[in-house]
Amino acid sequence: MTQTTELRQSTEHRLLRGWFETGGPADLTEHLRRYGPAPLPSERGARQARAALLQTVEQAGLTGRGGAAFPTGRKLRAVAEGRGRPVVVVNGMESEPASRKDEALLDLAPHLVLDGAALAAAAVDATVVHLCLPRGSARATQVDRLTRAVAERWRAGLDRIPVEVHRLPHHYVSSEETSLVQWLNGGPARPLATPPRPFEKGVDRRPTLVDNVETLAHLALIARYGPSWFRSTGTADAPGTTLLTVSGAVHAPGVHELPLGTPLGAVLAAAGGTSRPLGAVLVGGFFGSWLSAEQAPAVPFARPELAALGAGPGAGVLVALPADSCGLAETARVLGFLAAQSARQCGPCRFGLPAVAADFHQLAWGRPDAELPARLPHRVELLAGRGACRHPDGASRLAATALAVFAADVRRHLETGPCPGAALPPVLPVPGGPAADEVGWR
Amino acid sequence: MNRHHRLAIDRIACDGRGLCAELLPELIDLDEWGYPVIHGQAVPADLLGHARRAVAACPVLALRLERAAGDRPPPAA
Numbered sequence: 233m234t235q236t237t238e239l240r241q242s243t244e245h246r247l248l249r250g251w252f253e254t255g256g257p258a259d260l261t262e263h264l265r266r267y268g269p270a271p272l273p274s275e276r277g278a279r280q281a282r283a284a285l286l287q288t289v290e291q292a293g294l295t296g297r298g299g300a301a302f303p304t305g306r307k308l309r310a311v312a313e314g315r316g317r318p319v320v321v322v323n324g325m326e327s328e329p330a331s332r333k334d335e336a337l338l339d340l341a342p343h344l345v346l347d348g349a350a351l352a353a354a355a356v357d358a359t360v361v362h363l364c365l366p367r368g369s370a371r372a373t374q375v376d377r378l379t380r381a382v383a384e385r386w387r388a389g390l391d392r393i394p395v396e397v398h399r400l401p402h403h404y405v406s407s408e409e410t411s412l413v414q415w416l417n418g419g420p421a422r423p424l425a426t427p428p429r430p431f432e433k434g435v436d437r438r439p440t441l442v443d444n445v446e447t448l449a450h451l452a453l454i455a456r457y458g459p460s461w462f463r464s465t466g467t468a469d470a471p472g473t474t475l476l477t478v479s480g481a482v483h484a485p486g487v488h489e490l491p492l493g494t495p496l497g498a499v500l501a502a503a504g505g506t507s508r509p510l511g512a513v514l515v516g517g518f519f520g521s522w523l524s525a526e527q528a529p530a531v532p533f534a535r536p537e538l539a540a541l542g543a544g545p546g547a548g549v550l551v552a553l554p555a556d557s558c559g560l561a562e563t564a565r566v567l568g569f570l571a572a573q574s575a576r577q578c579g580p581c582r583f584g585l586p587a588v589a590a591d592f593h594q595l596a597w598g599r600p601d602a603e604l605p606a607r608l609p610h611r612v613e614l615l616a617g618r619g620a621c622r623h624p625d626g627a628s629r630l631a632a633t634a635l636a637v638f639a640a641d642v643r644r645h646l647e648t649g650p651c652p653g654a655a656l657p658p659v660l661p662v663p664g665g666p667a668a669d670e671v672g673w674r
Numbered sequence: 675m676n677r678h679h680r681l682a683i684d685r686i687a688c689d690g691r692g693l694c695a696e697l698l699p700e701l702i703d704l705d706e707w708g709y710p711v712i713h714g715q716a717v718p719a720d721l722l723g724h725a726r727r728a729v730a731a732c733p734v735l736a737l738r739l740e741r742a743a744g745d746r747p748p749p750a751a
């Protein structure tokens with residue numbers, strides 16, 4: 233977490249407003265003083281009140297902040313109109329190693345997230361809210377704190393719909409929405425084949441709304457201040473602010489809240505500016521895309537503009553790679569991690585992804601065999617669109633953009649072997665530890 | 675409405691022995707490990723019969739023929 237004076241003056245803080253006012257996490261008393269209770273739809277004339285809330289979210293143009301950037305209002309409506317009483321699942325897993333924004337938000341403004349969950353549950357007329365958080369020591373105190381916060385709200389009569397807190401195994405693919413659904417149904421936290429999609433048939437075979445914690449916190453503010461307020465920052469196609477985790481060669485790495493559409497150069501400036509000359513920028517996270525240091529600064533951080541470059545906002549991750557680091561080595565490490573983290577259920581994850589990771593490893597640190605230059609791009613291409621979930625697609629995108637952006641390095645590695653940068657310490661935070669299969673999925 | 679047929683595979687169920695590609699080489703290739711790669715989105719009318727046979731032959735019922743039309747459902751979050 234970082235704060236700088238320039239930031240305080242130059243941008244509007246919404247989700248991080250409390251933090252900028254007090255410099256600490258907001259407990260329930262402070263939250264209620266700042267925002268008052270969540271404006272839950274009245275229980276009298278409930279149907280109309282729910283419809284009005286749904287419409288407010290649709291008009292605001294809020295999109296999911298967990299990775300897919302899908303319109304939240306449309307998802308709410310699909311769930312509300314499904315067969316049976318809905319279930320709401322709050323996704324606080326944040327399995328992206330380069331992302332810290334959900335953890336930060338749950339620390340600093342937990343009651344905005346819980347308000348958003350209560351509002352979404354009311355809007356779709358759900359009977360229960362499942363709050364999914366990672367198991368393990370790294371965030372254990374946060375999970376305990378949230379469990380107490382949930383109980384405190386219930387005692388205070390702030391929530392009408394019960395919230396259950398769950399601790400799930402923390403693997404990269406365990407935050408996929410079908411993984412959460414399968415786990416809540418008593419199975420492994422591994423992706424399921426779709427259809428049916430969770431919004432049709434999810435937890436207990438009921439229509440299930442799965443939303444990221446940041447998305448719900450925005451929803452809590454939209455319900456209070458309305459769609460025009462929400463749209464007063466960001467772009468017409470991508471309104472509102474977003475949380476970004478910026479790391480790498482910047483002076484003030486950490487979580488920053490900025491309007492959607494902020495050019496990546498301005499994002500880096502908000503993170504204190506670059507600390508060394510850059511070679512490239514990774515946008516979106518481990519499933520993200522490399523952009524060259526020349527191209528990146530002008531590119532707006534918003535789904536439509538990123539999509540035009542074949543990139544995406546992902547979970548709001550930006551990593552500034554210094555020029556002396558080796559992008560191929562960075563990518564090779566991430567691909568190795570993604571291969572170990574797959575659920576090994578589908579062909580591309582069982583064979584294609586480990587093969588691509590091995591090729592990258594060879595390219596970065598070894599002596600590439602003669603077939604590699606022809607074989608690797610083909611293998612990378614064949615990863616996409618061929619798994620039950622988007623895991624191989626994400627890996628494919630990362631690998632393909634690495635081959636394009638670091639094309640000169642590829643040539644150099646092929647001709648003369650590893651560059652000095654390949655031996656430098658990693659910039660991307662690739663977790664060590666055993667493969668997901670060894671830890672278990674339940 | 676513009677209805678068409680489309681091949682879909684349950685990638686978790688598929689065991690990659692490649693029977694489907696043998697029966698429908700026009701639309702299905704195999705990767706180097708024997709897992710299917712589908713070419714093109716729509717199944718042309720003159721291949722529908724072959725496609726149905728390939729679907730029926732899949733030993734683990736992983737291959738499906740879907741009717742695609744109109745609206746797409748919301749994708750995963």
Ligand code: SF4
Nearest residue numbers: 575577578581619621
């Ligand atoms: S694509 Fe990979 S991660 Fe996704 S379900 Fe299949 S094996 Fe699991």
Ligand code: SF4
Nearest residue numbers: 688689691692694732
């Ligand atoms: S026949 Fe069925 S199991 Fe075999 S490769 Fe084709 S889809 Fe997969």
